[in-house]
Amino acid sequence: MSKAIMDLTELLERVENDRELIRDLLLIFKEEFPRHLQALRDAVDSMDGEKVAAEAHTMKGMLSTLSATSAASAAARLEQLGRNRKVCEFQEAYAAFENISKKLLLQLDTCMAEVGG
Amino acid sequence: MRILIAEDEMMSRKMLQKTLERAGYEVTVVENGRQAADQLCPADGPRLALLDWVMPELDGPGVCREVRKRNAQSYVYLVLLTSKESKKTSSQDSNLGPMIT
Numbered sequence: 163m164s165k166a167i168m169d170l171t172e173l174l175e176r177v178e179n180d181r182e183l184i185r186d187l188l189l190i191f192k193e194e195f196p197r198h199l200q201a202l203r204d205a206v207d208s209m210d211g212e213k214v215a216a217e218a219h220t221m222k223g224m225l226s227t228l229s230a231t232s233a234a235s236a237a238a239r240l241e242q243l244g245r246n247r248k249v250c251e252f253q254e255a256y257a258a259f260e261n262i263s264k265k266l267l268l269q270l271d272t273c274m275a276e277v278g279g
Numbered sequence: 280m281r282i283l284i285a286e287d288e289m290m291s292r293k294m295l296q297k298t299l300e301r302a303g304y305e306v307t308v309v310e311n312g313r314q315a316a317d318q319l320c321p322a323d324g325p326r327l328a329l330l331d332w333v334m335p336e337l338d339g340p341g342v343c344r345e346v347r348k349r350n351a352q353s354y355v356y357l358v359l360l361t362s363k364e365s366k367k368t369s370s371q372d373s374n375l376g377p378m379i380t
Contacts (some may be wrong), residue, residue, distance in 0.1 A: 183297045190289050219333065220288055223362055229291045 167266040170273050173229040181277040188274050189225060192267075198224070199263060202240070206256045214252060215244030218259075225266075233262045281305045283328040285315035285342065286360075287335055295329060312337030316345040319355050326353060332361035 170184075176201035177183050198221050218241035225234035238261040243251050282304045286292040292308055299306050307316050307325060313336035318324050330339040337345070339359045346355050 177294070177297070178301065180297065180301070182294070186293060187290050190293065194289060219362070223288050224290050226362065227294055 165229050166269055167233050167262060168269055168273060169229040169231065170276060174222075176229065182279045185274065187227060188270055188277075191228060192270060195224060195263070195267070196223070199260070202256065203260075205244075206252045209249040209252065211244045211247040213244070213247065215241050218244055228266075230266055233259070233266050236262050280327065281307065281319050281325040283315060283325040284308045285310075285312060285328065285339070286313055286331040286333060287333075288331070291331070311335045312339065315342045316349075319346045319357075320349045322353060324355070327356045327358075329358045329360055332359050340372045 173184060174181075198217055202214065202217040202221065205217055218237045222234050222237035222241060225231075225237055237257070240252075240255050240259055243255055282299055284292060284295050284299070284306060286295060286308070287310050292310070296306050296308055307318060309318060312330070312334045315328065315330060315334075316337060319328055319342070328342075332339040332343050339357075339361075343357050343359070347358065
């Protein structure tokens with residue numbers, strides 16, 4: 163079984179076991195994240211450093227909120243590359259980020275079930 | 280006590296709101312810096328605010344400048360939140376007022 167991207171135990175601790183809040187956060191994430199991922203993909207394809215940095219910054223925040231540390235780090239790398247306009251590294255960093263994001267999306271339903279959603 | 284949260288990202292906003300409500304604060308939430316400045320500038324507005332640094336319409340430092348310029352009646356405590364990793368800040372900007380980082 164692959165390693166969990168989201169640390170549900172840490173998140174439960176951080177929100178003082180407020181399972182209803184976690185359910186709300188997961189629902190927002192499921193709704194919003196794919197839209198941001200597509201916007202990031204478009205920004206990477208058009209080599210727009212400013213947009214890459216802005217989208218990656220937003221997604222880094224969302225992932226940190228969910229205690230998805232490794233995914234947040236991958237977003238932080240893209241944000242930095244975008245700020246520094248290192249366009250030649252965009253595709254490789256995006257591929258790594260997309261890979262980890264897909265694993266996280268697969269984990270969400272399990273997390274939702276664990277918090278009673 | 281009333282606290283204003285200004286944060287454009289929905290998940291961070293929700294997390295902050297629930298955490299502060301659980302602690303007993305009366306929380307008002309807005310989604311951009313312009314709305315935050317409009318709430319904070321009146322003399323009877325909240326006296327404490329948590330502001331995201333990067334926001335649409337007006338960023339966190341921009342809200343600080345507006346509040347310091349327009350609200351002379353009562354002091355408003357402003358806390359800027361950021362996940363930016365750069366150590367560069369606007370702490371030298373005298374329009375922001377006294378600042379602790």
